[in-house]
Amino acid sequence: MxxxxxxxxxxxxxxxxxxxxxxxxxxxxxxxxxxxxxxxxxxxxxxxxxxxxxxxxxxxxxxxxxxxxxxxxxxxxxxxxxxxxxxxxxxxxxxxxxxxxxxxxxxxxxxxxxxxxxxxxxxxxxxxxxxxxxxxxxxxxxxxxxxxxxxxxxxxxxxxxxxxxxxxxxxxxxxxxxxxxxxxxxxxxxxxxxxxxxxxxxxxxxxxxxxxxxxxxxxxxxxxxxxxxxxxxxxxxxxxxxxxxxxxxxxxxxxxxxxxxxADVAPYESAKLRLLNGAHSALAYLGLRRGHTFVHEAIGDPAIRPLVEELMRREAAPTVAAAPGQDLSGYADSLLLRFANSALNHRLAQIAMDGSQKIPQRWLETLAAASVEGRRCPAILTALGAWLSHVRGDNGPVDDPLAGTLARLWSEAGMSGIVGAVFGRSGVLASEWTPDAYDCGEIERSIAAKSLTHPGSLSPHLTSLNQASDK
The missing domain is CATH 3.40.50.720 (NAD(P)-binding Rossmann-like Domain)
Structure with missing residues (x-):
């Protein structure tokens, strides 16, 4: 029929x-x-x-x-x-x-x-x-x-x-x-x-x-x-x-x-990539690490939602040169509502695929822009740590075109060298952002936090997160 x-x-x-x-x-x-x-x-x-x-x-x-x-x-x-x-x-x-x-x-x-x-x-x-x-x-x-x-x-x-x-x-x-x-x-x-x-x-x-x-x-x-x-x-x-x-x-x-x-798509494109897509990827890797399956579950987790809001409002939004009439605060509000739509059942594993191809424009460009302005982005650094844990295999098989390369880097560099091996000047994902000692420490702390399982576990980090983002 x-x-x-x-x-x-x-x-x-x-x-x-x-x-x-x-x-x-x-x-x-x-x-x-x-x-x-x-x-x-x-x-x-x-x-x-x-x-x-x-x-x-x-x-x-x-x-x-x-x-x-x-x-x-x-x-x-x-x-x-x-x-x-x-x-x-x-x-x-x-x-x-x-x-x-x-x-x-x-x-x-x-x-x-x-x-x-x-x-x-x-x-x-x-x-x-x-x-x-x-x-x-x-x-x-x-x-x-x-x-x-x-x-x-x-x-x-x-x-x-x-x-x-x-x-x-x-x-x-x-x-x-x-x-x-x-x-x-x-x-x-x-x-x-x-x-x-x-x-x-x-x-x-x-x-x-x-x-x-x-x-x-x-x-x-x-x-x-x-x-x-x-x-x-x-x-x-x-x-x-x-x-x-x-x-x-x-x-x-x-x-x-x-x-x-x-005439110019750039302001809308930057807002979407850095706020929506950046938040989506953070929800994926942080959510999978905490045992969630869907986006609405991850955004409902009181250990994750403050990090996602921080990423959108205080880290990504200031790097976007908004077009006239483009309300980035309102856009972030609408994204939180969309993420909470439990009727969609949007799987975190779907978003987590091909992360090596996504995070340069979702996270690394924000980090580079914020660095020029002298600002820190601890929420993104926390998400980067969750991604590095993910590609190590902590959440199961890795679906990424660089999965083999990233597994080799983990084996060769270990915890003390993985950040530089991936994001350093000669790293596989080298970009205009190069991690300094503070960045490396935040990412390594996030990787080490992989065993956290209760909602209050990340709250001490949120305190330093709020302080660091004012720098």
Missing amino acids: SILAGSAERFAYDRDAQAVGIVHLGIGAFHRAHQAWYTDLALDRGDCDWAITGVSLRSGDVADQMNPQNGLFTVTERDGAGERNRVIGSIRNVLVAPRQREDVFAALAAPGTRIVSLTVTEKGYARKADGRLDFDLAAGGFYPLVAEALERRRNAGQPGLTLMSCDNLAANGLQLQQLMTEYLAQERPELLQWFEDACTCPSTMVDRIVPATTADDRAALAARIGVSDEAAVFTEPFTQWVVEDRFAAGRPRWDVVGAQMV
Whole structure:
């Protein structure tokens, strides 16, 4: 039975009349709950020819879920007031790059395609520790696909593309442009000038909490709406999308349905990465260490919540150059409410994955900015200690592209040298922040606190935390 036969709210536009205008690389749950959701609403407001072809870069699981459903799926918003379900019609089909490579090239090079968007996660950009492109890793990712499509478009006299990163990277558009330029300079130098002249890479900030869907979620949804949806996604009511309005060949009217089109994404991006994502990662590693499973459990822990508030309000927020009207204190308030949403069941282990790719922009950039201003960040240092404990294996198997490297560093450097081996000037995560003696001591104290199990255990540290943050 079609999803359209269920009781969920649905779109009103003629789906079959919509041509594909967007190809999305990395079609996971977040894209379906965010960009595809916005595009569905824009099509419902009268936009035309902005349907989406999704591309899975590795696994065929999403294609196997969505293609039998003709690309249809539901987005369910959950909070204390209940659930709201909507059928999304903006995705036309899903291709699997390893087994449909020529079809992917054709979709990217099609005359109607104007935007190529990406949610490939931080590690999907194949960056070295210094931010430059790792060509060995890039060869197995999206770079060869996009480069081939660009060449076909140029040779056919077609317009350039907008390459739009929707991943949690600082200045994600600029980073994508620089990395793509590096790739083309080595692999297809004849395309460099055309890429620079005809294509754009706008920056974006995306914000919506989307936990992994479980079998129980799908079963409960089927009972609620009367049909089964193998591609269902579940999320919170809150959503935000801030986009640099710089497109090569037009865009959907996302601004009509709630997206913010701006000249400079940086203030919103910094706030999201340093407050929301920074707090999320702290909740993950501190929460797992204390035996919690979900975000709402961790934020409800009186030993953790003060650290998270400290991180957001007194450490991260002062490093953000807020845009006019951007209320960082109010933003922190709203984040605490969102974290406490027990209807989401957002797993800490999901957030904890790939930490080595996340903490540079979530924590290390805040530490660098605060250091310039002469301020300490003991809450972030405490979280760094919890992360180092995590990658040592204290919480179980480590899911991180640098898991082997970090395990070796722990074995070679031990407690007395691990901070320098990871974060020092020659460390595997060297950055503009270099830990001094105070920083090393706070991180080591956090690592040693791994056995703390009762809510009052961290309260002596909170006293020093408040004193240190005034320095």
